[in-house]
Amino acid sequence: QSVLTQPPSVSAAPGQKVTISCSGSSSNIGNNYVSWYQQFPGTVPKLLIYDNNKRPSGIPDRFSGSKSGTSATLGITGLQTGDEAEYYCGTWDDSLSGFYVFGTGTKVTVL
Amino acid sequence: EVQLVESGGGLVQPGGSLRLSCAASGFTFSNYWMSWVRQAPGKGLEWVANIKQDGSLRYYVASVRGRFTISRDDAKNSLYLQMNSLRADDTAVYYCSRDVQDRYKYHFEYWGQGTLVTVSS
Numbered sequence: 087q088s089v090l091t092q093p094p095s096v097s098a099a100p101g102q103k104v105t106i107s108c109s110g111s112s113s114n115i116g117n118n119y120v121s122w123y124q125q126f127p128g129t130v131p132k133l134l135i136y137d138n139n140k141r142p143s144g145i146p147d148r149f150s151g152s153k154s155g156t157s158a159t160l161g162i163t164g165l166q167t168g169d170e171a172e173y174y175c176g177t178w179d180d181s182l183s184g185f186y187v188f189g190t191g192t193k194v195t196v197l
Numbered sequence: 198e199v200q201l202v203e204s205g206g207g208l209v210q211p212g213g214s215l216r217l218s219c220a221a222s223g224f225t226f227s228n229y230w231m232s233w234v235r236q237a238p239g240k241g242l243e244w245v246a247n248i249k250q251d252g253s254l255r256y257y258v259a260s261v262r263g264r265f266t267i268s269r270d271d272a273k274n275s276l277y278l279q280m281n282s283l284r285a286d287d288t289a290v291y292y293c294s295r296d297v298q299d300r301y302k303y304h305f306e307y308w309g310q311g312t313l314v315t316v317s318s
Binding site: 117132142183185190 | 232234241242243244247256257258259292297301302303304305306307308309310311
């Protein structure tokens, strides 16, 4: 069971903005950097945001990330039908002997 | 171009064993942390294990600790996952990843295409 909680789904019309929350604790988000991954059905996950708010080469600036305390947020502006996918947050957790944890995942639907 | 190609998946009976391999190319394999991440059918992502560049550190998710062993062979540019005492809930696509690690930072930069492991009688 994931210790990072995301909303199961978010939706908005094309051109609008959505935000996806990722709630954790002091042992994970509170003490480590967060990354975000995008996964289309039947495909391999792709790194979308790393180090809380950095985009890999090729990721448009419509995608943004932020972190505050024990929560992180992914924002998508100018929503496009091609953004329909599952989105996961992730970070290292320092509890126990240490492990990496993904969020529960959020399905983005473009109305 | 970074390439990660997994192999070794298949159908195995509960209690059985399987060894996954990940062949890496396009980068200096020995310079990177590597991980295995899995995804059960219709479910979310679950990190399984990772290994430091020199193999001196290995971490595992609690559910596989004691059953799975991650290893690497830098001479062969290969990552492995030995899976023993397999259970039905180990059924998943297993991805190999090239990671970035630095103090409080960790993320999965490149992913392979995955290999399917099915545990069933």
